[in-house]
Amino acid sequence: MQPQSPFALFSIDHLLSEEERAIRDVVRSFIDAQVRPYVADWFEAGSIPARELAKGFGELGLLGMHLHGYGCAGTSAVAYGLAALELEAGDSGIRSLVSVQGSLAMYAIHAFGSEEQKEEWLPRMSAGDAIGCFGLTEADHGSNPAGMITNAKADGSDWVLNGSKMWITNGNVADVAVVWAQTDDGIRGFVVPTATPGFVANEIHKKMSLRASVTSELVFTDVRLPKSAMLPGVRGLRGPLSCLNEARFGIAFGTLGAARDCLETAISYALDREQFGRPIAGFQLTQRKFADMALELGKGMLLALHLGRLKDEGIITAEQVSLGKLNNARESLTIARECRNILGGNGITLEYPIIRHMNNLESVYTYEGTNEMHTLVIGQALTGLAAFK
Amino acid sequence: MKIAVCVKQVPDTWAEKKLRSDDSTLDREAADGVMNELDEYAVEEALQIGEAHGAEITIVTMGPDRAGETIRKALSMGADAGIHLVDDGLHGSDALATSYALATILEGRGFDLIIFGSESTDARMSVVPAMVAERMGLAQLTFAQKVEFEGTQVTIDRVTDSGYDTVTASLPAVLSVVEKINEPRYPSFKGIMAAKKKPVETLSVADAGLDMARVGASASWSAVVDFAARPPKAAGTVVTDEGNGGVKIADFLVGQKFI
Ligand SMILES: Cc1cc2nc3c(=O)[nH]c(=O)nc-3n(C[C@H](O)[C@H](O)[C@H](O)COP(=O)(O)OP(=O)(O)OC[C@H]3O[C@@H](n4cnc5c(N)ncnc54)[C@H](O)[C@@H]3O)c2cc1C
Ligand SMILES: Cc1cc2nc3c(=O)[nH]c(=O)nc-3n(C[C@H](O)[C@H](O)[C@H](O)COP(=O)(O)OP(=O)(O)OC[C@H]3O[C@@H](n4cnc5c(N)ncnc54)[C@H](O)[C@@H]3O)c2cc1C
Numbered sequence: 001m002q003p004q005s006p007f008a009l010f011s012i013d014h015l016l017s018e019e020e021r022a023i024r025d026v027v028r029s030f031i032d033a034q035v036r037p038y039v040a041d042w043f044e045a046g047s048i049p050a051r052e053l054a055k056g057f058g059e060l061g062l063l064g065m066h067l068h069g070y071g072c073a074g075t076s077a078v079a080y081g082l083a084a085l086e087l088e089a090g091d092s093g094i095r096s097l098v099s100v101q102g103s104l105a106m107y108a109i110h111a112f113g114s115e116e117q118k119e120e121w122l123p124r125m126s127a128g129d130a131i132g133c134f135g136l137t138e139a140d141h142g143s144n145p146a147g148m149i150t151n152a153k154a155d156g157s158d159w160v161l162n163g164s165k166m167w168i169t170n171g172n173v174a175d176v177a178v179v180w181a182q183t184d185d186g187i188r189g190f191v192v193p194t195a196t197p198g199f200v201a202n203e204i205h206k207k208m209s210l211r212a213s214v215t216s217e218l219v220f221t222d223v224r225l226p227k228s229a230m231l232p233g234v235r236g237l238r239g240p241l242s243c244l245n246e247a248r249f250g251i252a253f254g255t256l257g258a259a260r261d262c263l264e265t266a267i268s269y270a271l272d273r274e275q276f277g278r279p280i281a282g283f284q285l286t287q288r289k290f291a292d293m294a295l296e297l298g299k300g301m302l303l304a305l306h307l308g309r310l311k312d313e314g315i316i317t318a319e320q321v322s323l324g325k326l327n328n329a330r331e332s333l334t335i336a337r338e339c340r341n342i343l344g345g346n347g348i349t350l351e352y353p354i355i356r357h358m359n360n361l362e363s364v365y366t367y368e369g370t371n372e373m374h375t376l377v378i379g380q381a382l383t384g385l386a387a388f389k
Numbered sequence: 390m391k392i393a394v395c396v397k398q399v400p401d402t403w404a405e406k407k408l409r410s411d412d413s414t415l416d417r418e419a420a421d422g423v424m425n426e427l428d429e430y431a432v433e434e435a436l437q438i439g440e441a442h443g444a445e446i447t448i449v450t451m452g453p454d455r456a457g458e459t460i461r462k463a464l465s466m467g468a469d470a471g472i473h474l475v476d477d478g479l480h481g482s483d484a485l486a487t488s489y490a491l492a493t494i495l496e497g498r499g500f501d502l503i504i505f506g507s508e509s510t511d512a513r514m515s516v517v518p519a520m521v522a523e524r525m526g527l528a529q530l531t532f533a534q535k536v537e538f539e540g541t542q543v544t545i546d547r548v549t550d551s552g553y554d555t556v557t558a559s560l561p562a563v564l565s566v567v568e569k570i571n572e573p574r575y576p577s578f579k580g581i582m583a584a585k586k587k588p589v590e591t592l593s594v595a596d597a598g599l600d601m602a603r604v605g606a607s608a609s610w611s612a613v614v615d616f617a618a619r620p621p622k623a624a625g626t627v628v629t630d631e632g633n634g635g636v637k638i639a640d641f642l643v644g645q646k647f648i
């Protein structure tokens with residue numbers, strides 16, 4: 001019998017339109033050609049050709065692909081999810097670059113920006129000529145961003161920004177930062193060109209995860225911005241949280257890409273690798289692992305596609321996005337760990353993608369809302385009681 | 390300029406290809422269909438010619454229903470329109486029948502240039518472009534690795550075993566390209582979405598005015614009489630170096646006619 005891929009076993013293609021498949025296939029072949037051959041080296045070196053990648057992604061239409069106008073492609077949410085999946089099958093760090101650009105930085109400007117801000121930034125960002133980052137988390141305020149101390153004070157016709165942000169993806173390669181800060185009027189968003197005096201980005205080194213991604217600390221010392229730098233369209237935490245919802249939706253799909261790559265690698269390895277005179281794929285214990293992992297992968301994909309259809313209808317809720325982020329980040333990490341085991345000693349090297357995906361997924365498990373925070377969101381939805389406020 | 394690009398849907402290059410047990414033709418259902426790789430270069434060349442000189446680009450394919458995906462891929466790369474010849478009666482057509490069908494639908498549409506890949510990956514006859522040119526009475530510029538225009542003259546570098554020849558013809562002409570000619574682009578998402586709205590004309594054998602007796606398996610001059618599965622890989626020859634390893638390897642290569 002011919003082996004089938006896990007998604008083929010679930011007839012996932014049957015649930016996709018021709019256009020969705022076409023978009024998925026383009027991203028897959030782009031990643032296979034432009035990322036897969038190099039990414040282990042980038043990961044080992046802890047650096048990526050971010051500008052070059054952004055340019056290539058921009059030409060495809062990946063950056064802000066689900067937004068409309070200003071040079072953005074305007075695809076469906078499902079197509080965006082499928083693209084995130086294929087990107088993350090390459091590497092979670094590469095997917096992070098695209099998520100932060102499109103779903104955090106561009107989305108914030110698209111949803112809450114002035115016409116002037118949109119015209120200035122979105123066309124360049126969608127083309128990959130300008131890179132964006134998104135500063136919400138602070139060293140002392142992660143799961144509870146409401147406690148942030150970064151602040152912007154009105155001074156004549158200007159704003160003056162002070163404080164710092166931590167764990168900011170794309171920080172050192174960004175041309176523009178969307179920064180959330182306390183003001184007299186509550187939490188507000190600011191569009192900050194990174195060349196503004198007083199803006200400093202310090203790259204975070206010694207990471208063991210998302211090494212093919214730039215992560216930075218941002219420090220603001222009397223950063224003087226014009227009145228027009230504030231995002232006029234939103235006040236309070238609702239702003240950043242609605243951006244995070246966009247990115248989390250992509251992550252519900254994305255993590256499955258990393259898991260799929262692990263599982264496919266492990267199956268092909270186990271078919272080749274012989275111990276006790278036969279392929280380890282022929283042992284019942286191995287097959288049970290494959291069956292369990294394929295089930296979780298397929299169930300995760302059905303959930304992600306369901307969420308995608310709800311999002312395309314415009315009726316998805318934040319709690320539903322939590323279901324997807326929580327389940328798919330968790331199950332993908334479990335799959336990566338089990339696949340690592342199946343490769344034995346070879347599983348710990350960068351010759352195979354698995355330990356890279358596994359380490360990456362530790363970050364994905366934490367960012368965009370930790371496992372615990374999404375659990376509490378779901379708990380609140382089920383009981384009506386907030387355990388975290 | 391009006392350009393036609395002939396593209397063929399072939400089984401995925403990496404998939405195992407199978408022949409059907411009933412009529413010995415290629416089992417096109419057994420693997421995913423993709424655009425013949427060299428035809429992507431043909432489409433890219435048309436797009437680049439269009440970008441430099443202005444052109445309306447029509448994609449032409451003969452193949453089953455799902456070959457429509459291959460037209461859509463070319464449209465999403467940037468071509469303008471498609472013509473899809475699809476009919477059960479075409480099944481089993483050989484190169485003569487295929488070139489007759491293609492020449493018939495290309496005829497009379499005013500194309501200045503008709504671009505082909507130089508070979509398909511499934512049947513690899515590498516003759517359809519020349520046959521179409523002959524049937525249409527057009528100059529053939531085949532195996533091009535470079536194309537240049539001057540007025541209505543087109544000049545190519547034609548790849549040969551020892552280098553290349555420079556060949557010039559006046560339009561209208563038939564061109565076939567090799568992979569050295571360019572680097573095909575990825576379809577952009579905007580291109581993919583716009584492709585849905587581009588016109589694709591679907592023709593049957595009757596619509597195209599083809600003679601039923603000249604297409605399909607029964608009309609083909611060649612037929613597969615018999616076939617067998619490839620035998621399992623035999624063990625390789627191991628050369629043990631006892632001081633004369635180099636000589637033994639050379640003898641082996643001579644025996645296999647490699648040197
Ligand atoms: C590689 C990487 C990239 C990132 N990129 C960005 C970015 O681009 N922009 C940005 O703004 N942020 C970014 N982040 C930050 C990320 O969102 C935070 O790390 C995350 O929100 C968790 O915050 P923390 O690290 O401060 O952990 P903490 O909030 O200190 O959490 C530590 C642990 O305590 C648990 N915990 C916290 N509160 C509760 C509770 N009430 N009940 C039970 N358990 C609880 C958490 O679940 C977690 O397990 C990034 C992080 C990483 C690792
Ligand atoms: C095992 C096997 C044996 C065969 N034996 C023979 C045989 O002996 N003689 C024979 O004549 N045929 C044979 N065929 C038929 C064969 O199926 C081809 O379809 C047919 O000959 C077309 O040639 P090609 O694909 O080799 O085209 P090539 O000449 O290699 O293709 C060159 C270019 O022509 C264009 N083109 C080719 N086909 C199409 C199409 N359908 N629509 C649009 N553009 C197209 C493309 O631009 C392509 O790049 C055989 C097929 C198989 C599977």
